[in-house]
Amino acid sequence: MATSDIDQTRVLSERVEPIRAVGAVGSDEGSSAFAPSSPAREREFFAERLVLFAQIAFWASSGFLVMRLAIRFFALRAQAPASAIEGFPLFHLFATAVFLFMWLTARSQPLSESGLRRVDAGGTLAASLSYALMTPAMVLWWRPDQLVLLILNAVLLGRAALVPSEPRRTALISGASLLPVPVITFFLYRGKAPRELLLGALITQAILWAAFTVVIATLTSNVTFHLRRSVARARRLGQYRLLEKIGEGGMGVVYRGEHEMLRRPTAIKLLSPHVAGEVTLRRFEREAQQTARLTNPHTVSVYDFGRTPEGAFYYVMEYLDGIDLERLVEEAGPLPPGRVVNILRQVCEALAEAHGVGLIHRDIKPANILLSVWGGVPDYAKVVDFGLVKEVNEAEGARLTRENVFAGTLNYLAPETVEGGSPDPRSDLYSLGAVAYYLLTGTPVFDGKPVQVIQSHLQATPDRPSARLGRPLPLKLESLILDCLEKDPSNRPDSAQALMDRLNACDDVKPWAAEDAREWWRKRKTA
Numbered sequence: 001m002a003t004s005d006i007d008q009t010r011v012l013s014e015r016v017e018p019i020r021a022v023g024a025v026g027s028d029e030g031s032s033a034f035a036p037s038s039p040a041r042e043r044e045f046f047a048e049r050l051v052l053f054a055q056i057a058f059w060a061s062s063g064f065l066v067m068r069l070a071i072r073f074f075a076l077r078a079q080a081p082a083s084a085i086e087g088f089p090l091f092h093l094f095a096t097a098v099f100l101f102m103w104l105t106a107r108s109q110p111l112s113e114s115g116l117r118r119v120d121a122g123g124t125l126a127a128s129l130s131y132a133l134m135t136p137a138m139v140l141w142w143r144p145d146q147l148v149l150l151i152l153n154a155v156l157l158g159r160a161a162l163v164p165s166e167p168r169r170t171a172l173i174s175g176a177s178l179l180p181v182p183v184i185t186f187f188l189y190r191g192k193a194p195r196e197l198l199l200g201a202l203i204t205q206a207i208l209w210a211a212f213t214v215v216i217a218t219l220t221s222n223v224t225f226h227l228r229r230s231v232a233r234a235r236r237l238g239q240y241r242l243l244e245k246i247g248e249g250g251m252g253v254v255y256r257g258e259h260e261m262l263r264r265p266t267a268i269k270l271l272s273p274h275v276a277g278e279v280t281l282r283r284f285e286r287e288a289q290q291t292a293r294l295t296n297p298h299t300v301s302v303y304d305f306g307r308t309p310e311g312a313f314y315y316v317m318e319y320l321d322g323i324d325l326e327r328l329v330e331e332a333g334p335l336p337p338g339r340v341v342n343i344l345r346q347v348c349e350a351l352a353e354a355h356g357v358g359l360i361h362r363d364i365k366p367a368n369i370l371l372s373v374w375g376g377v378p379d380y381a382k383v384v385d386f387g388l389v390k391e392v393n394e395a396e397g398a399r400l401t402r403e404n405v406f407a408g409t410l411n412y413l414a415p416e417t418v419e420g421g422s423p424d425p426r427s428d429l430y431s432l433g434a435v436a437y438y439l440l441t442g443t444p445v446f447d448g449k450p451v452q453v454i455q456s457h458l459q460a461t462p463d464r465p466s467a468r469l470g471r472p473l474p475l476k477l478e479s480l481i482l483d484c485l486e487k488d489p490s491n492r493p494d495s496a497q498a499l500m501d502r503l504n505a506c507d508d509v510k511p512w513a514a515e516d517a518r519e520w521w522r523k524r525k526t527a
Contacts, residue, residue: 043113046164047106050120053162054102057127057155061096065089095130098123121173124159128152128177135184149206152178153213160220170221171214178210237314238306240268256319265319266303285313290359298350300384320382322372325439329366334442337474338512339379341503343369344436346381348500351432355425355496362423364431365412366438378517410453411444415487418457426489429499433484433492440477441468445485458487474508 068089102123106116131151156174159165165173185206189199239260247254252271258264285305292302305315325343329335335343347369354361361368363385374380414430417423437445446456462485466473480502486492493499 043116046113046116047111049163050106050116051103053159054099054106054123056158056162058096058099058103060154061092061099061127065092065096068092089134091130091133095127095134098127098130120159120163120165121169124155124173125177128155129180131155132180132184135181135188146209148184149178149181149209149213152181153209156213156217157220160217161224164225165221166225167218167222171218174214174217175210178213181210182206237268237270237308237316238304240266240304240316242268242270257316265321267317267319268314269317270314291315291317293357294350294353294359296350296353298346298381298383299353300382317384320370320372320374320384322370322374322382325366325369325371325435327367328371329439329442334469335439336512337440337477337509339516340436340439341477341506341509342379342512342517343371343381343439344432345500345503347383347432347435348496348503350381350383351425351428351496352500355428360423360425361428361431362417363409363412364428364435365409366435367409369435373521378514378521379512410450411438411446413454413457414489415457416489418454424489425495426492429484429492429496430486430489432499433481436481437462437465437468437485440465440473440481443468474506476506476508477503480506 072088102119105111105119109115111119131148135148156177160170160174182203186199186203189202237257240257241260242255242257244256245253246256246267252269255268255270257266257268259266289305291300292305300320301318303316303318305313307313323331347364351361351364361383364383368383368385370382370384371379372382374382412431412434414423414427417427434445444453445462446453446460448456462482465478465481480493480499484492484499493502
Protein backbone atom coordinates (compact mmCIF):
# COMPACT_ATOMS: atom_id res chain seq x y z
CA MET A 1 0.00 0.00 0.00
CA ALA A 2 1.47 3.37 -1.02
CA THR A 3 1.88 6.11 1.56
CA SER A 4 -0.64 8.36 -0.20
CA ASP A 5 -3.16 5.53 -0.17
CA ILE A 6 -2.53 5.01 3.54
CA ASP A 7 -3.13 8.72 4.28
CA GLN A 8 -6.35 8.68 2.29
CA THR A 9 -7.49 5.54 4.08
CA ARG A 10 -6.70 7.11 7.44
CA VAL A 11 -8.78 10.18 6.70
CA LEU A 12 -11.71 8.10 5.53
CA SER A 13 -11.48 5.78 8.50
CA GLU A 14 -11.56 8.67 10.94
CA ARG A 15 -14.78 9.86 9.33
CA VAL A 16 -16.52 6.63 10.28
CA GLU A 17 -15.01 6.41 13.78
CA PRO A 18 -17.92 5.09 15.87
CA ILE A 19 -19.25 6.63 19.02
CA ARG A 20 -19.30 5.11 22.46
CA ALA A 21 -22.68 3.60 23.23
CA VAL A 22 -22.80 4.22 26.93
CA GLY A 23 -21.77 6.78 29.50
CA ALA A 24 -19.12 6.54 32.20
CA VAL A 25 -19.25 7.37 35.87
CA GLY A 26 -18.54 11.00 36.63
CA SER A 27 -18.52 12.11 33.00
CA ASP A 28 -19.84 15.62 32.44
CA GLU A 29 -19.20 15.63 28.75
CA GLY A 30 -22.89 15.48 28.12
CA SER A 31 -24.08 18.46 30.05
CA SER A 32 -27.33 19.06 28.31
CA ALA A 33 -28.33 22.38 26.84
CA PHE A 34 -31.98 21.32 26.91
CA ALA A 35 -34.49 21.73 29.68
CA PRO A 36 -33.89 19.24 32.46
CA SER A 37 -36.44 16.49 32.94
CA SER A 38 -35.86 14.97 36.36
CA PRO A 39 -36.27 16.48 39.86
CA ALA A 40 -32.52 16.47 40.50
CA ARG A 41 -31.79 18.12 37.16
CA GLU A 42 -34.63 20.65 37.74
CA ARG A 43 -33.07 21.69 41.05
CA GLU A 44 -29.59 21.86 39.53
CA PHE A 45 -30.83 23.94 36.58
CA PHE A 46 -32.74 26.32 38.87
CA ALA A 47 -29.66 26.78 41.06
CA GLU A 48 -27.45 27.49 38.03
CA ARG A 49 -29.82 30.16 36.69
CA LEU A 50 -30.36 31.74 40.11
CA VAL A 51 -26.60 31.99 40.57
CA LEU A 52 -26.28 33.60 37.13
CA PHE A 53 -29.00 36.18 37.89
CA ALA A 54 -27.60 37.02 41.34
CA GLN A 55 -24.05 37.25 39.97
CA ILE A 56 -25.02 39.68 37.19
CA ALA A 57 -27.17 41.77 39.54
CA PHE A 58 -24.40 41.90 42.16
CA TRP A 59 -21.73 43.13 39.75
CA ALA A 60 -24.08 45.68 38.14
CA SER A 61 -25.20 47.01 41.52
CA SER A 62 -21.59 47.08 42.75
CA GLY A 63 -20.55 49.14 39.75
CA PHE A 64 -23.19 51.81 40.37
CA LEU A 65 -22.44 51.76 44.09
CA VAL A 66 -18.76 52.45 43.47
CA MET A 67 -19.74 55.29 41.13
CA ARG A 68 -21.97 56.90 43.78
CA LEU A 69 -19.30 56.56 46.47
CA ALA A 70 -16.72 58.10 44.12
CA ILE A 71 -19.02 61.06 43.37
CA ARG A 72 -19.62 61.57 47.08
CA PHE A 73 -15.88 61.36 47.83
CA PHE A 74 -14.91 63.96 45.24
CA ALA A 75 -17.77 66.28 46.29
CA LEU A 76 -16.48 66.22 49.86
CA ARG A 77 -12.89 66.81 48.68
CA ALA A 78 -14.09 69.80 46.68
CA GLN A 79 -15.86 71.15 49.79
CA ALA A 80 -19.14 71.39 47.93
CA PRO A 81 -22.18 72.84 49.73
CA ALA A 82 -23.90 70.40 52.03
CA SER A 83 -27.05 70.57 49.91
CA ALA A 84 -25.10 69.24 46.93
CA ILE A 85 -23.62 66.22 48.70
CA GLU A 86 -25.58 62.98 48.64
CA GLY A 87 -25.80 60.98 51.87
CA PHE A 88 -24.11 57.61 52.30
CA PRO A 89 -25.91 55.08 50.00
CA LEU A 90 -26.80 52.64 52.79
CA PHE A 91 -29.83 51.07 51.07
CA HIS A 92 -27.85 50.64 47.85
CA LEU A 93 -25.14 48.85 49.83
CA PHE A 94 -27.75 46.60 51.44
CA ALA A 95 -29.30 45.68 48.07
CA THR A 96 -25.86 44.80 46.73
CA ALA A 97 -25.20 42.62 49.80
CA VAL A 98 -28.53 40.83 49.22
CA PHE A 99 -27.48 39.84 45.69
CA LEU A 100 -24.12 38.64 47.00
CA PHE A 101 -25.94 36.52 49.62
CA MET A 102 -28.22 35.02 46.92
CA TRP A 103 -25.21 34.24 44.72
CA LEU A 104 -23.17 32.52 47.43
CA THR A 105 -26.14 30.68 48.96
CA ALA A 106 -27.41 29.25 45.68
CA ARG A 107 -23.89 28.24 44.64
CA SER A 108 -22.55 26.65 47.81
CA GLN A 109 -25.46 25.58 50.02
CA PRO A 110 -27.09 22.14 49.44
CA LEU A 111 -30.61 23.60 49.44
CA SER A 112 -33.70 21.86 48.15
CA GLU A 113 -35.58 23.35 45.20
CA SER A 114 -38.15 24.88 47.61
CA GLY A 115 -35.27 26.40 49.60
CA LEU A 116 -33.80 27.90 46.45
CA ARG A 117 -37.20 29.34 45.55
CA ARG A 118 -37.40 31.00 48.95
CA VAL A 119 -33.94 32.51 48.38
CA ASP A 120 -35.11 33.74 44.96
CA ALA A 121 -38.33 35.33 46.19
CA GLY A 122 -36.98 36.69 49.47
CA GLY A 123 -33.79 38.05 47.92
CA THR A 124 -35.59 39.72 45.03
CA LEU A 125 -38.14 41.36 47.34
CA ALA A 126 -35.45 42.52 49.82
CA ALA A 127 -33.24 44.01 47.11
CA SER A 128 -36.21 45.68 45.39
CA LEU A 129 -37.41 47.23 48.66
CA SER A 130 -33.89 48.52 49.34
CA TYR A 131 -33.76 50.15 45.92
CA ALA A 132 -37.22 51.68 46.50
CA LEU A 133 -36.08 53.12 49.85
CA MET A 134 -33.17 54.81 48.05
CA THR A 135 -35.65 57.29 46.55
CA PRO A 136 -35.74 59.90 49.39
CA ALA A 137 -31.93 59.88 49.57
CA MET A 138 -31.67 60.65 45.85
CA VAL A 139 -33.55 63.93 45.80
CA LEU A 140 -30.50 65.58 44.25
CA TRP A 141 -30.94 63.39 41.18
CA TRP A 142 -33.49 64.36 38.53
CA ARG A 143 -36.78 62.57 39.21
CA PRO A 144 -35.42 59.92 41.63
CA ASP A 145 -38.73 57.97 41.41
CA GLN A 146 -38.13 57.37 37.70
CA LEU A 147 -34.51 56.36 38.33
CA VAL A 148 -35.59 53.76 40.91
CA LEU A 149 -38.25 52.44 38.51
CA LEU A 150 -35.51 52.02 35.91
CA ILE A 151 -33.35 50.07 38.39
CA LEU A 152 -36.23 47.78 39.41
CA ASN A 153 -37.18 47.32 35.77
CA ALA A 154 -33.68 45.99 35.01
CA VAL A 155 -33.66 43.70 38.09
CA LEU A 156 -37.10 42.18 37.52
CA LEU A 157 -36.78 41.73 33.76
CA GLY A 158 -33.34 40.20 34.26
CA ARG A 159 -34.80 37.76 36.78
CA ALA A 160 -37.69 36.85 34.46
CA ALA A 161 -35.27 36.10 31.61
CA LEU A 162 -32.73 34.12 33.66
CA VAL A 163 -34.53 32.37 36.53
CA PRO A 164 -37.00 29.61 35.57
CA SER A 165 -40.32 30.58 37.13
CA GLU A 166 -44.01 30.02 36.49
CA PRO A 167 -45.66 33.17 35.03
CA ARG A 168 -47.99 33.54 38.03
CA ARG A 169 -45.06 33.37 40.46
CA THR A 170 -43.16 36.00 38.44
CA ALA A 171 -46.21 38.27 38.46
CA LEU A 172 -46.55 37.99 42.25
CA ILE A 173 -42.85 38.61 42.96
CA SER A 174 -42.67 41.52 40.49
CA GLY A 175 -45.87 43.11 41.79
CA ALA A 176 -44.76 42.84 45.42
CA SER A 177 -41.33 44.26 44.54
CA LEU A 178 -42.85 47.32 42.82
CA LEU A 179 -45.64 47.95 45.33
CA PRO A 180 -43.59 50.38 47.51
CA VAL A 181 -42.75 52.67 44.56
CA PRO A 182 -46.12 54.54 44.29
CA VAL A 183 -46.30 54.81 48.10
CA ILE A 184 -42.80 56.29 48.37
CA THR A 185 -43.55 58.59 45.43
CA PHE A 186 -46.60 59.96 47.29
CA PHE A 187 -44.61 60.76 50.47
CA LEU A 188 -41.65 62.09 48.47
CA TYR A 189 -43.64 64.64 46.44
CA ARG A 190 -46.45 65.44 48.86
CA GLY A 191 -46.61 69.22 49.02
CA LYS A 192 -43.57 69.71 46.75
CA ALA A 193 -44.46 68.20 43.38
CA PRO A 194 -42.92 69.90 40.31
CA ARG A 195 -45.06 72.78 39.05
CA GLU A 196 -45.58 71.10 35.68
CA LEU A 197 -46.93 67.88 37.26
CA LEU A 198 -49.68 67.26 39.80
CA LEU A 199 -49.07 64.80 42.66
CA GLY A 200 -51.83 62.55 41.31
CA ALA A 201 -50.14 62.50 37.92
CA LEU A 202 -46.82 61.48 39.50
CA ILE A 203 -48.42 58.63 41.42
CA THR A 204 -50.41 57.49 38.37
CA GLN A 205 -47.25 57.54 36.31
CA ALA A 206 -45.43 55.40 38.92
CA ILE A 207 -48.31 52.89 39.00
CA LEU A 208 -48.46 52.62 35.21
CA TRP A 209 -44.71 52.08 34.88
CA ALA A 210 -44.79 49.49 37.67
CA ALA A 211 -47.70 47.68 35.98
CA PHE A 212 -45.86 47.78 32.67
CA THR A 213 -42.81 46.17 34.28
CA VAL A 214 -44.95 43.43 35.88
CA VAL A 215 -46.63 42.65 32.54
CA ILE A 216 -43.35 42.49 30.60
CA ALA A 217 -41.67 40.35 33.29
CA THR A 218 -44.66 37.97 33.34
CA LEU A 219 -44.70 37.67 29.55
CA THR A 220 -40.95 36.99 29.53
CA SER A 221 -41.36 34.22 32.12
CA ASN A 222 -44.31 32.81 30.18
CA VAL A 223 -42.26 32.52 26.99
CA THR A 224 -39.18 31.00 28.62
CA PHE A 225 -41.20 28.69 30.91
CA HIS A 226 -43.34 27.21 28.14
CA LEU A 227 -40.41 27.05 25.75
CA ARG A 228 -38.61 24.79 28.25
CA ARG A 229 -41.75 22.64 28.53
CA SER A 230 -41.96 22.38 24.73
CA VAL A 231 -38.31 21.32 24.54
CA ALA A 232 -38.92 18.69 27.23
CA ARG A 233 -41.86 17.28 25.24
CA ALA A 234 -39.75 17.25 22.09
CA ARG A 235 -37.13 15.20 23.94
CA ARG A 236 -39.40 12.16 24.11
CA LEU A 237 -39.01 9.23 21.76
CA GLY A 238 -42.09 7.06 22.10
CA GLN A 239 -42.16 5.97 25.74
CA TYR A 240 -38.57 7.07 26.34
CA ARG A 241 -37.40 10.44 27.61
CA LEU A 242 -34.02 11.97 26.77
CA LEU A 243 -32.14 13.33 29.79
CA GLU A 244 -28.60 14.34 28.84
CA LYS A 245 -26.06 13.80 26.09
CA ILE A 246 -23.33 11.29 26.97
CA GLY A 247 -21.56 10.80 23.63
CA GLU A 248 -21.32 12.04 20.07
CA GLY A 249 -19.64 10.91 16.88
CA GLY A 250 -19.91 10.65 13.13
CA MET A 251 -22.88 8.25 13.22
CA GLY A 252 -25.02 10.10 15.72
CA VAL A 253 -25.56 11.18 19.30
CA VAL A 254 -26.06 9.08 22.44
CA TYR A 255 -28.28 10.30 25.29
CA ARG A 256 -28.93 8.96 28.74
CA GLY A 257 -32.66 8.40 28.99
CA GLU A 258 -35.35 6.54 30.86
CA HIS A 259 -38.60 4.73 30.19
CA GLU A 260 -41.57 6.95 31.04
CA MET A 261 -43.45 4.35 33.09
CA LEU A 262 -40.78 1.93 34.30
CA ARG A 263 -38.18 4.66 35.05
CA ARG A 264 -35.59 2.23 33.72
CA PRO A 265 -32.32 3.99 32.80
CA THR A 266 -31.35 3.60 29.15
CA ALA A 267 -28.85 4.79 26.57
CA ILE A 268 -30.55 6.09 23.43
CA LYS A 269 -28.60 6.37 20.19
CA LEU A 270 -30.07 8.89 17.78
CA LEU A 271 -28.93 9.40 14.21
CA SER A 272 -27.96 13.03 13.64
CA PRO A 273 -30.37 14.55 11.12
CA HIS A 274 -27.60 16.26 9.12
CA VAL A 275 -25.97 12.91 8.26
CA ALA A 276 -29.23 11.15 7.45
CA GLY A 277 -29.32 9.40 4.10
CA GLU A 278 -30.80 6.15 2.88
CA VAL A 279 -27.55 4.21 3.12
CA THR A 280 -26.75 5.68 6.55
CA LEU A 281 -30.25 4.97 7.85
CA ARG A 282 -30.10 1.37 6.63
CA ARG A 283 -26.70 0.88 8.28
CA PHE A 284 -28.00 2.38 11.53
CA GLU A 285 -31.09 0.18 11.48
CA ARG A 286 -28.98 -2.84 10.69
CA GLU A 287 -26.75 -2.10 13.68
CA ALA A 288 -29.77 -2.21 16.01
CA GLN A 289 -31.08 -5.41 14.47
CA GLN A 290 -27.71 -7.17 14.61
CA THR A 291 -27.08 -6.17 18.22
CA ALA A 292 -30.60 -7.23 19.22
CA ARG A 293 -29.85 -10.76 17.93
CA LEU A 294 -27.17 -11.17 20.60
CA THR A 295 -28.31 -12.40 24.00
CA ASN A 296 -25.07 -13.04 25.87
CA PRO A 297 -25.09 -11.04 29.14
CA HIS A 298 -21.65 -9.64 28.27
CA THR A 299 -23.08 -7.88 25.19
CA VAL A 300 -24.99 -4.62 25.64
CA SER A 301 -28.74 -5.29 25.37
CA VAL A 302 -30.98 -3.50 22.86
CA TYR A 303 -34.49 -2.82 24.17
CA ASP A 304 -36.17 -1.04 21.29
CA PHE A 305 -35.65 0.90 18.07
CA GLY A 306 -37.70 2.99 15.68
CA ARG A 307 -38.01 6.30 13.89
CA THR A 308 -39.27 9.66 15.08
CA PRO A 309 -42.15 11.41 13.23
CA GLU A 310 -39.46 13.54 11.57
CA GLY A 311 -37.75 10.40 10.19
CA ALA A 312 -34.72 10.29 12.51
CA PHE A 313 -33.74 6.74 13.52
CA TYR A 314 -33.00 5.74 17.11
CA TYR A 315 -32.49 2.65 19.20
CA VAL A 316 -32.60 2.10 22.94
CA MET A 317 -29.95 0.14 24.87
CA GLU A 318 -29.30 -0.65 28.50
CA TYR A 319 -27.47 2.15 30.30
CA LEU A 320 -24.24 0.97 31.91
CA ASP A 321 -23.05 3.11 34.77
CA GLY A 322 -19.39 2.13 34.70
CA ILE A 323 -15.98 2.86 33.25
CA ASP A 324 -14.50 1.81 29.92
CA LEU A 325 -11.12 0.09 29.80
CA GLU A 326 -9.39 3.04 28.17
CA ARG A 327 -10.32 5.34 31.02
CA LEU A 328 -9.63 2.59 33.55
CA VAL A 329 -6.00 2.30 32.44
CA GLU A 330 -5.66 6.09 32.31
CA GLU A 331 -6.80 6.27 35.93
CA ALA A 332 -5.29 3.12 37.43
CA GLY A 333 -2.33 2.32 35.15
CA PRO A 334 -1.46 -1.23 33.99
CA LEU A 335 -3.82 -3.83 35.43
CA PRO A 336 -2.89 -6.98 37.38
CA PRO A 337 -2.66 -10.07 35.09
CA GLY A 338 -5.47 -11.80 37.01
CA ARG A 339 -7.82 -8.89 36.37
CA VAL A 340 -6.89 -8.85 32.68
CA VAL A 341 -7.67 -12.56 32.37
CA ASN A 342 -11.01 -12.05 34.13
CA ILE A 343 -11.97 -9.30 31.67
CA LEU A 344 -10.79 -11.20 28.59
CA ARG A 345 -12.83 -14.28 29.51
CA GLN A 346 -16.02 -12.21 29.61
CA VAL A 347 -15.27 -10.52 26.28
CA CYS A 348 -14.57 -13.93 24.75
CA GLU A 349 -18.03 -15.07 25.84
CA ALA A 350 -19.64 -12.15 24.02
CA LEU A 351 -17.52 -12.68 20.90
CA ALA A 352 -18.12 -16.44 20.89
CA GLU A 353 -21.86 -15.85 20.61
CA ALA A 354 -21.47 -13.13 17.96
CA HIS A 355 -19.10 -15.23 15.86
CA GLY A 356 -21.39 -18.23 16.28
CA VAL A 357 -24.23 -16.40 14.51
CA GLY A 358 -21.91 -15.04 11.84
CA LEU A 359 -21.20 -11.55 13.19
CA ILE A 360 -17.79 -9.86 13.47
CA HIS A 361 -17.53 -6.82 15.75
CA ARG A 362 -14.62 -5.18 13.84
CA ASP A 363 -13.99 -2.48 16.46
CA ILE A 364 -12.84 -4.26 19.60
CA LYS A 365 -10.88 -1.66 21.58
CA PRO A 366 -10.62 -0.54 25.24
CA ALA A 367 -13.22 2.22 24.81
CA ASN A 368 -15.77 -0.36 23.60
CA ILE A 369 -15.44 -2.65 26.63
CA LEU A 370 -17.06 -1.32 29.76
CA LEU A 371 -16.76 -2.49 33.37
CA SER A 372 -19.45 -1.91 35.95
CA VAL A 373 -21.07 -3.41 39.01
CA TRP A 374 -23.86 -5.27 37.22
CA GLY A 375 -26.48 -7.11 39.24
CA GLY A 376 -24.24 -6.84 42.28
CA VAL A 377 -21.31 -8.46 40.46
CA PRO A 378 -18.21 -6.20 40.35
CA ASP A 379 -15.94 -5.97 37.31
CA TYR A 380 -18.70 -7.15 34.99
CA ALA A 381 -17.59 -6.60 31.39
CA LYS A 382 -19.90 -5.58 28.56
CA VAL A 383 -18.99 -5.25 24.87
CA VAL A 384 -20.64 -2.16 23.37
CA ASP A 385 -20.93 -0.33 20.07
CA PHE A 386 -21.66 -2.79 17.30
CA GLY A 387 -21.78 0.09 14.82
CA LEU A 388 -19.22 -1.57 12.52
CA VAL A 389 -20.47 -5.14 12.90
CA LYS A 390 -20.18 -7.21 9.71
CA GLU A 391 -22.16 -10.30 8.84
CA VAL A 392 -19.97 -12.98 7.33
CA ASN A 393 -20.78 -13.93 3.71
CA GLU A 394 -23.38 -11.20 3.38
CA ALA A 395 -22.58 -9.02 0.39
CA GLU A 396 -25.14 -6.36 1.26
CA GLY A 397 -23.85 -6.13 4.82
CA ALA A 398 -20.29 -5.76 3.55
CA ARG A 399 -21.36 -2.98 1.22
CA LEU A 400 -23.18 -1.11 3.96
CA THR A 401 -20.30 -1.31 6.42
CA ARG A 402 -17.26 -1.01 4.22
CA GLU A 403 -18.11 1.69 1.65
CA ASN A 404 -14.62 1.32 0.13
CA VAL A 405 -12.79 2.16 3.36
CA PHE A 406 -11.58 0.09 6.28
CA ALA A 407 -13.29 0.83 9.57
CA GLY A 408 -12.15 0.57 13.14
CA THR A 409 -9.51 2.14 15.36
CA LEU A 410 -5.91 2.19 14.13
CA ASN A 411 -4.20 0.95 17.28
CA TYR A 412 -6.35 -2.20 17.33
CA LEU A 413 -6.74 -3.08 13.64
CA ALA A 414 -5.84 -6.54 12.37
CA PRO A 415 -3.31 -6.60 9.48
CA GLU A 416 -5.79 -8.19 7.06
CA THR A 417 -8.19 -5.30 7.71
CA VAL A 418 -5.45 -2.75 7.03
CA GLU A 419 -4.66 -4.48 3.73
CA GLY A 420 -8.27 -4.24 2.66
CA GLY A 421 -9.02 -7.95 2.90
CA SER A 422 -12.13 -9.51 4.36
CA PRO A 423 -12.00 -9.77 8.16
CA ASP A 424 -13.04 -12.98 9.88
CA PRO A 425 -13.60 -13.85 13.56
CA ARG A 426 -9.82 -14.07 14.08
CA SER A 427 -9.60 -10.36 13.23
CA ASP A 428 -11.56 -9.64 16.42
CA LEU A 429 -9.09 -11.87 18.32
CA TYR A 430 -6.16 -9.80 17.03
CA SER A 431 -7.91 -6.67 18.30
CA LEU A 432 -8.61 -8.36 21.61
CA GLY A 433 -4.93 -9.32 21.88
CA ALA A 434 -4.05 -5.65 21.33
CA VAL A 435 -6.53 -4.71 24.07
CA ALA A 436 -4.92 -7.23 26.46
CA TYR A 437 -1.48 -5.79 25.63
CA TYR A 438 -2.75 -2.30 26.49
CA LEU A 439 -4.29 -3.48 29.76
CA LEU A 440 -1.08 -5.19 30.89
CA THR A 441 1.40 -2.49 29.84
CA GLY A 442 -0.62 0.73 29.79
CA THR A 443 0.53 1.39 26.20
CA PRO A 444 -0.74 0.35 22.74
CA VAL A 445 1.09 -2.42 20.88
CA PHE A 446 2.21 0.09 18.27
CA ASP A 447 2.24 3.85 18.70
CA GLY A 448 3.24 6.85 16.64
CA LYS A 449 1.84 8.62 13.61
CA PRO A 450 -1.07 6.88 11.84
CA VAL A 451 1.06 5.77 8.89
CA GLN A 452 3.67 4.30 11.24
CA VAL A 453 1.00 2.43 13.21
CA ILE A 454 -0.47 0.94 10.03
CA GLN A 455 2.94 -0.13 8.76
CA SER A 456 3.77 -1.67 12.16
CA HIS A 457 0.57 -3.73 12.10
CA LEU A 458 1.64 -5.04 8.70
CA GLN A 459 5.35 -5.62 9.29
CA ALA A 460 6.65 -5.07 12.85
CA THR A 461 7.03 -7.71 15.56
CA PRO A 462 5.56 -6.41 18.83
CA ASP A 463 7.73 -6.14 21.94
CA ARG A 464 7.03 -8.71 24.60
CA PRO A 465 4.60 -7.17 27.12
CA SER A 466 7.03 -7.88 29.98
CA ALA A 467 9.81 -5.99 28.16
CA ARG A 468 7.50 -3.02 27.57
CA LEU A 469 6.29 -3.09 31.18
CA GLY A 470 9.77 -3.55 32.63
CA ARG A 471 8.87 -6.46 34.91
CA PRO A 472 8.05 -10.18 34.51
CA LEU A 473 4.59 -11.31 33.50
CA PRO A 474 3.05 -14.82 33.55
CA LEU A 475 4.63 -16.66 30.59
CA LYS A 476 1.48 -18.48 29.44
CA LEU A 477 -0.54 -15.27 29.36
CA GLU A 478 2.23 -13.38 27.57
CA SER A 479 2.60 -16.13 24.94
CA LEU A 480 -1.16 -16.20 24.39
CA ILE A 481 -1.30 -12.44 23.79
CA LEU A 482 1.57 -12.63 21.30
CA ASP A 483 -0.21 -15.50 19.51
CA CYS A 484 -3.30 -13.29 19.17
CA LEU A 485 -1.06 -10.62 17.59
CA GLU A 486 0.30 -12.89 14.85
CA LYS A 487 0.17 -11.32 11.39
CA ASP A 488 -1.14 -14.52 9.81
CA PRO A 489 -4.68 -15.26 11.06
CA SER A 490 -4.01 -18.99 10.84
CA ASN A 491 -1.40 -18.66 13.60
CA ARG A 492 -3.86 -17.10 16.03
CA PRO A 493 -6.30 -19.02 18.24
CA ASP A 494 -8.97 -20.58 16.03
CA SER A 495 -11.95 -19.01 17.80
CA ALA A 496 -13.07 -17.01 20.79
CA GLN A 497 -13.88 -20.27 22.56
CA ALA A 498 -10.34 -21.55 21.88
CA LEU A 499 -8.95 -18.30 23.27
CA MET A 500 -11.11 -18.66 26.37
CA ASP A 501 -9.88 -22.25 26.85
CA ARG A 502 -6.28 -21.08 26.75
CA LEU A 503 -7.06 -18.28 29.20
CA ASN A 504 -8.49 -20.87 31.58
CA ALA A 505 -5.26 -22.85 31.20
CA CYS A 506 -3.10 -19.91 32.36
CA ASP A 507 -2.43 -21.49 35.74
CA ASP A 508 0.59 -19.24 36.34
CA VAL A 509 -1.70 -16.21 36.75
CA LYS A 510 -2.78 -15.20 40.24
CA PRO A 511 -6.61 -15.11 40.10
CA TRP A 512 -8.48 -11.83 40.47
CA ALA A 513 -10.90 -12.72 43.24
CA ALA A 514 -14.39 -11.27 43.62
CA GLU A 515 -13.30 -9.68 46.88
CA ASP A 516 -10.44 -7.92 45.07
CA ALA A 517 -12.94 -6.50 42.59
CA ARG A 518 -15.37 -5.38 45.33
CA GLU A 519 -12.55 -3.67 47.21
CA TRP A 520 -11.42 -1.84 44.06
CA TRP A 521 -14.93 -0.55 43.37
CA ARG A 522 -15.40 0.48 47.01
CA LYS A 523 -12.22 2.56 46.87
CA ARG A 524 -13.23 4.13 43.56
CA LYS A 525 -16.65 5.06 44.92
CA THR A 526 -15.17 6.78 47.97
CA ALA A 527 -12.28 8.44 46.09
